Amino acid sequence: EAQVTQNPRYLITVTGKKLTVTCSQNMNHEYMSWYRQDPGLGLRQIYYSMNVEVTDKGDVPEGYKVSRKEKRNFPLILESPSPNQTSLYFCASRRTGLGELFFGEGSRLTVL
Amino acid sequence: AQKVTQAQTEISVVEKEDVTLDCVYETRDTTYYLFWYKQPPSGELVFLIRRNSFDEQNEISGRYSWNFQKSTSSFNFTITASQVVDSAVYFCALSEARARGGNTPLVFGKGTRLSVIA
Numbered sequence: 001e002a003q004v005t006q007n008p009r010y011l012i013t014v015t016g017k018k019l020t021v022t023c024s025q026n027m028n029h030e031y032m033s034w035y036r037q038d039p040g041l042g043l044r045q046i047y048y049s050m051n052v053e054v055t056d057k058g059d060v061p062e063g064y065k066v067s068r069k070e071k072r073n074f075p076l077i078l079e080s081p082s083p084n085q086t087s088l089y090f091c092a093s094r095r096t097g098l099g100e101l102f103f104g105e106g107s108r109l110t111v112l
Numbered sequence: 113a114q115k116v117t118q119a120q121t122e123i124s125v126v127e128k129e130d131v132t133l134d135c136v137y138e139t140r141d142t143t144y145y146l147f148w149y150k151q152p153p154s155g156e157l158v159f160l161i162r163r164n165s166f167d168e169q170n171e172i173s174g175r176y177s178w179n180f181q182k183s184t185s186s187f188n189f190t191i192t193a194s195q196v197v198d199s200a201v202y203f204c205a206l207s208e209a210r211a212r213g214g215n216t217p218l219v220f221g222k223g224t225r226l227s228v229i230a
Contacts, residue, residue: 033217043203043220058217090157100147101218103157 002027006091006104013081014112021076021107023091030096032074036060036087037106043090049074050096081111114139116206118221125194126229133189133224135204141165143209146180146187147218151201163187194228201225 004025013019025032033048035058045058049068063085065077074093078085088108092101115138125131137146148160161171163180171178175192191198205218 040222042222043218045217048217088155099145100159100162102159103149105156108155 002102004091004093004102004104006089006107008107009105010108012110012112015082016080019078019081019109021078021089021091021109023074023076023104024072025074025091025093025102026072027093027102028071029093029102030071032068032091032093033058033101034064034066034074034076035090035092037090038087046076046089078109081109083111085109086111114141114144114206114208114219116204116219116221118202118204118224120224121222122225122227124227124229127196128193130190130192131194131226131228133191133202133204133226135187135189135221137185137187137204137206139185139206139208141208145207145209147205147207148178148187148189149203149205149220151203151223153200157203160189191226194226196228196230199226199228 007022030051034046035043036046037043044060046060046064047058047066049055052068052071055066055068068074088106090106091104094101117136119134144165146163150158150160161178168180177190179188201223203223204221207216207218
């Protein structure tokens with residue numbers, strides 16, 4: 001089954017404790033991206049990757065890092081989480097070019 | 113700059129009523145894609161439709177239909193004979209073809225929360 005898989009789905013952590021949200025897709029997509037969803041603000045792009053070893057900032061990259069060492073994986077790293085990073089995070093992928101994004105199920109993160 | 117506006121924050125309808133969700137977009141690009149996604153209470157984002165800027169044909173899929181009008185920059189979504197399972201947040205999104213370094217992000221509207229009451 002074609003899918004984008006994120007882990008963990010739910011996480012409560014404390015300020016400053018590094019965490020990684022993993023993302024894996026099995027569709028051989030070149031393009032991957034992270035979004036965060038916040039009430040009243042909608043979905044905003046954090047980072048994206050056009051292909052292996054090619055990553056760049058989206059609209060709200062502050063406080064996040066990503067890596068793309070393999071085509072299928074695109075982890076989101078919060079080196080020192082803060083409460084304003086409490087959010088619902090979505091990983092997504094698609095083939096290069098235009099087209100619909102396929103989203104993971106979301107990861108709800110709470111930073112205390 | 114690209115922008116998507118969904119003016120209806122919340123809509124409530126009684127089951128079997130028809131409901132239209134509005135979406136107005138702004139873009140300077142002549143080539144772009146428009147999308148609708150559904151976010152049910154379980155939280156995932158489900159792709160519903162993609163429409164490119166050169167295809168203004170309306171589309172029908174079961175109880176769902178979409179009306180794309182470039183003249184008014186609108187891409188409205190109608191659910192006919194609504195059902196309780198249609199209760200969700202619906203997002204309209206835009207992606208421009210003119211890429212920034214190859215990135216063609218989806219720009220989302222704020223969403224419309226639809227509640228269908230039995």
